[in-house]
Amino acid sequence: MTSTRGLEGVVATQSSISSIIDDTLTYVGYNIDELADNASFEEVIYLLWHKRLPKMDELTELKQQLTANMSLPQEFLNHFKTYPIDKVHPMSALRSAVSLLGLYDDKSEDMSDEANYAKAINLQAKIATIVTAFARVRKGLEPVAPRADLGYAANFLYMLSGKEPEEIEIEAFDKALVLHADHELNASTFTARVCVATLSDMYSGVTSAIGALKGPLHGGANEQVMKMLSEIGSEENAEAYIQEKLANKEKIMGFGHRVYRQGDPRAKHLREMSKQLTKLRGEEKWYNMSIRVEAAFTAQKNLPPNVDFYSASVYHSLGIEHDLFTPIFAVSRVSGWIAHILEQYENNRLIRPRAEYTGPGMQKYIPIEDR
Numbered sequence: 001m002t003s004t005r006g007l008e009g010v011v012a013t014q015s016s017i018s019s020i021i022d023d024t025l026t027y028v029g030y031n032i033d034e035l036a037d038n039a040s041f042e043e044v045i046y047l048l049w050h051k052r053l054p055k056m057d058e059l060t061e062l063k064q065q066l067t068a069n070m071s072l073p074q075e076f077l078n079h080f081k082t083y084p085i086d087k088v089h090p091m092s093a094l095r096s097a098v099s100l101l102g103l104y105d106d107k108s109e110d111m112s113d114e115a116n117y118a119k120a121i122n123l124q125a126k127i128a129t130i131v132t133a134f135a136r137v138r139k140g141l142e143p144v145a146p147r148a149d150l151g152y153a154a155n156f157l158y159m160l161s162g163k164e165p166e167e168i169e170i171e172a173f174d175k176a177l178v179l180h181a182d183h184e185l186n187a188s189t190f191t192a193r194v195c196v197a198t199l200s201d202m203y204s205g206v207t208s209a210i211g212a213l214k215g216p217l218h219g220g221a222n223e224q225v226m227k228m229l230s231e232i233g234s235e236e237n238a239e240a241y242i243q244e245k246l247a248n249k250e251k252i253m254g255f256g257h258r259v260y261r262q263g264d265p266r267a268k269h270l271r272e273m274s275k276q277l278t279k280l281r282g283e284e285k286w287y288n289m290s291i292r293v294e295a296a297f298t299a300q301k302n303l304p305p306n307v308d309f310y311s312a313s314v315y316h317s318l319g320i321e322h323d324l325f326t327p328i329f330a331v332s333r334v335s336g337w338i339a340h341i342l343e344q345y346e347n348n349r350l351i352r353p354r355a356e357y358t359g360p361g362m363q364k365y366i367p368i369e370d371r
C-alpha cells in the first residue's frame, strides 16, 4: 500500500456541482467568467443547491427566505459577549457560532429533505449576521438588524457598517461572493463531505469546514496577503521583500495552487476589481504594490496568483477589517459546502481511506517498571 502526499491527483468522489478542467472553472457547467459578469450571489446559491439557474419567482422566493432568516436570537448575540472578545480571531468565533446555531435549531438532527433545506437557508442567511454582528460586538457596538429591502451582499455590508452601501460596493462584494462560492473538492469542502458522510448533521459539516478554511494554506491566505502588503508598505519595497522571503524559503501567500497550472481564473476578476476600487478610494498603492509583488514573485517562480491574492486589496478597499477577510470567504463558500453536503447525503458512502504505515514493526509490550 503506497500513499500520495496530500492526496494529490486522487479523485475521491463524483460531483456535478463544480469542475476545474484545463484551468477553467465552472459551476454546474456555467463558466465562472460568465457568472462573475452576470449572476448575482443569490442566483449562484440557487444554481449550486438545485443544479440549475432559478426562474424569476424562484429567485425572488430564495431572496425572501434568506432575508427573512437573517436575524439572530438575542441569546445568541449575548453569547458573543461571553467570549474573551479581544483575543478571539473572528474565524474561531464563527466556527463556534455556527456550531451554536445547531443548538438553537430544533430540527438540527432531522435528516429529512425538508429539514435539510431549512437548515441550508438558516445557515446561509445567518452566517452573514454572525460575521457582521461579531465584528460590531467586539468593538462595543450594537449589531445592526438586516433589512428586507436589501439583497444578500448589500445586507452584509449594511449590517457591518450600519450605513447603506454604495452601488459600486454592493456590485464588487456580490461579485466576490460569486467568485468564492464553490471550488470542486478543495480542503474545506472535502472536510465537510468527510464529516457528513458519517451521516452527521449539516451544522457539524459546516463547522468542520470552517475549521479547515481557517488555515493560511487555504482560506486564511487572504488575511496573510494583506499582512504582507502592510509590511511591504510601499511599491518600491516589493521586489526586495519578495527576494528576501524567497531566499529564506518562505512561502508567499496568495500564490500557487494544487490544481491550476496556468492560473486561477478567478484572480483576473479580482485584479480588475482591485484596480477599480483602489482608484476610487484614492489608495492605488495597494493595487500597485500587488502588481509589483506579482511581477517579482512570478519572475522567480512559475506560480500565478490565486483567488486570495487580489481579494485582499478588494476587501481592504471596501473598508473591511483584515481579520474579517477569511470569514467573508466562509460567508460565500458555505453555499458550496451546503451543495456538497446535500449531494453527499443523496448518494452517501462513508469516506474512510487507508494510511501507509511507517512506524516500527511488531513490538513486545514492556511493563512500565522495566522501560
Ligand code: ACO
Pocket: 006, 186, 216, 217, 218, 219, 221, 250, 251, 252, 253, 254, 255, 256, 257, 258, 259, 301, 303, 306, 307, 308
Ligand atoms: N510561495 C513560494 N513557494 C511556493 C508557493 C508559494 N506561495 N506555493 C508553492 N510553492 C513551492 C513550494 O515551496 C514547493 O517548492 P519545492 O518543490 O521546491 O519544495 C512547490 O512550490 C510545491 O509546493 P507545495 O506546497 O507542495 O504545493 P501544494 O500543491 O501542496 O500547495 C498551496 C498548494 C498550499 C496553495 C501552495 O501553493 C501554497 O502554500 N500557497 C500559499 C498559500 C495560499 O495562497 N493558499 C491559498 C490557496 S487558494 C485557496 O485555498 C482558496
